[in-house]
Amino acid sequence: MTFAEIHNTIFLFLYQVTSLSPTLNWLIYIIAEKIDLYVLVAGVIFIVVHQHGHQLHHPVVLSRISIKEGIYTSLGVGLAWIISAIMKASFQVARPYLALQDVVPLFPYGGYDSFPSGHATLFAALAVAIYLHHRRVGAVFIFLAFLIGTARVVAGVHYPLDVLAGWLLGALCSWLVYYFLTKRMK
Numbered sequence: 001m002t003f004a005e006i007h008n009t010i011f012l013f014l015y016q017v018t019s020l021s022p023t024l025n026w027l028i029y030i031i032a033e034k035i036d037l038y039v040l041v042a043g044v045i046f047i048v049v050h051q052h053g054h055q056l057h058h059p060v061v062l063s064r065i066s067i068k069e070g071i072y073t074s075l076g077v078g079l080a081w082i083i084s085a086i087m088k089a090s091f092q093v094a095r096p097y098l099a100l101q102d103v104v105p106l107f108p109y110g111g112y113d114s115f116p117s118g119h120a121t122l123f124a125a126l127a128v129a130i131y132l133h134h135r136r137v138g139a140v141f142i143f144l145a146f147l148i149g150t151a152r153v154v155a156g157v158h159y160p161l162d163v164l165a166g167w168l169l170g171a172l173c174s175w176l177v178y179y180f181l182t183k184r185m186k
Contacts (some may be wrong), residue, residue: 031153076174120166
């Protein structure tokens with residue numbers, strides 16, 4: 001079996017979930033296409049208003065530490081997004097519903113811009129950036145990034161490799177920004 005056959009087999013295995021239930025399809029659609037803005041806003045709000053050893057009756061919005069974390073996060077996410085856009089334009093990979101017969105996506109999305117997944121890239125970058133500063137909350141965002149990416153495969157708008165590449169790209173960009181900035185700031 002070739003790599004392409006294995007790749008398509010994994011995609012079709014995950015995509016078949018859409019044949020199970022209209023209610024499940026609705027949930028996959030919500031996760032794949034609708035919660036992304038809420039997750040992004042929640043991440044930004046967390047970075048801006050979380051507490052760093054301050055008393056709850058003296059909240060500090062935009063503390064020095066929050067601003068620094070915001071810069072790290074913005075740079076990591078921005079770098080990942082730019083590299084993802086360059087890769088999409090360079091590779092121009094057809095989405096599964098354009099390339100595979102009998103694949104009908106749960107929602108129309110894009111065209112020849114499947115690789116890497118921008119959603120997976122963005123949310124992995126955000127999740128890892130938060131995780132590097134706040135392990136517990138970051139783990140929640142990593143779980144949400146996993147859900148969003150997997151749901152986009154099940155929905156028929158990405159291949160597994162698109163999402164995996166996005167996760168790796170996003171995570172690597174956030175980690176590199178964090179690593180180099182923390183080394184330089186010391």
